[in-house]
Amino acid sequence: MYNKWDPGFLYLHALACVSMPFSVWHDIIDLMNSGHRKTRKVYDRDGDAHLLTFSCFRRLPLLSKDRSCQWMVDAISLSRSKYPFDLWAWVIMPEHVHLVLWPHTDVRISSILTTMKQSVSRRSILWLREHSPEYLSELCDQQPNRKSSYRFWQRGGGYDRNLRSTRDIHEKIRYVHENPVRRGLVERMEDWRWSSASAWKIGEDEPISIQRHSVPVLTNMDDCIDSSLFE
Numbered sequence: 001m002y003n004k005w006d007p008g009f010l011y012l013h014a015l016a017c018v019s020m021p022f023s024v025w026h027d028i029i030d031l032m033n034s035g036h037r038k039t040r041k042v043y044d045r046d047g048d049a050h051l052l053t054f055s056c057f058r059r060l061p062l063l064s065k066d067r068s069c070q071w072m073v074d075a076i077s078l079s080r081s082k083y084p085f086d087l088w089a090w091v092i093m094p095e096h097v098h099l100v101l102w103p104h105t106d107v108r109i110s111s112i113l114t115t116m117k118q119s120v121s122r123r124s125i126l127w128l129r130e131h132s133p134e135y136l137s138e139l140c141d142q143q144p145n146r147k148s149s150y151r152f153w154q155r156g157g158g159y160d161r162n163l164r165s166t167r168d169i170h171e172k173i174r175y176v177h178e179n180p181v182r183r184g185l186v187e188r189m190e191d192w193r194w195s196s197a198s199a200w201k202i203g204e205d206e207p208i209s210i211q212r213h214s215v216p217v218l219t220n221m222d223d224c225i226d227s228s229l230f231e
């Protein structure tokens with residue numbers, strides 16, 4: 001379970017919602033911990049859940065075919081088997097991907113991402129070489145040293161946001177699932193085949209299993225939490 005959001009922590013969280021700078025809030029936790037001689041780490045930055053976003057090269061719709069979406073799904077599974085994490089939500093859009101995940105202890109986000117991205121990249125370039133070599137030039141990335149390579153993903157690590165509260169986590173899971181609806185691709189989020197929306201709605205594990213059991217439960221104590229406090 002995600003200990004950071006246990007009832008004790010939620011209570012402290014609720015206290016913190018009275019507008020208070022984060023540093024003060026942190027001191028209060030320290031104070032309470034020392035008072036109770038607790039050694040348990042209440043706030044552990046390394047243990048945060050993350051919202052990850054990354055895009056295709058030049059924002060091309062390289063993930064618009066079921067074939068490439070399946071490569072992405074396979075890549076998520078492969079990455080999870082090498083660098084364990086709990087997957088809470090995902091969506092594959094035609095030109096970008098969002099994931100909400102909680103890495104297991106000592107698992108680095110960069111390792112998770114590298115494995116995922118490389119796998120899709122390799123498969124797609126192999127496929128294009130064989131079936132559609134004329135399209136490969138679209139993926140050609142000229143570097144300053146005049147060397148060129150084929151690139152499936154946008155340069156850089158993408159966008160990584162730490163999620164520090166239960167409310168924040170639930171908001172981002174919803175945000176991820178609503179992507180195809182906001183874009184007008186489907187009417188209901190669970191109709192989009194390439195997301196975990198239906199896994200959340202009807203509990204199915206296709207095409208990838210998610211770990212709903214470890215998602216911190218939203219209680220009415222979270223209603224007053226302003227996640228901007230934790231920026």
Ligand code: NI
Nearest residue numbers: 093096098179
């Ligand atoms: Ni999006």
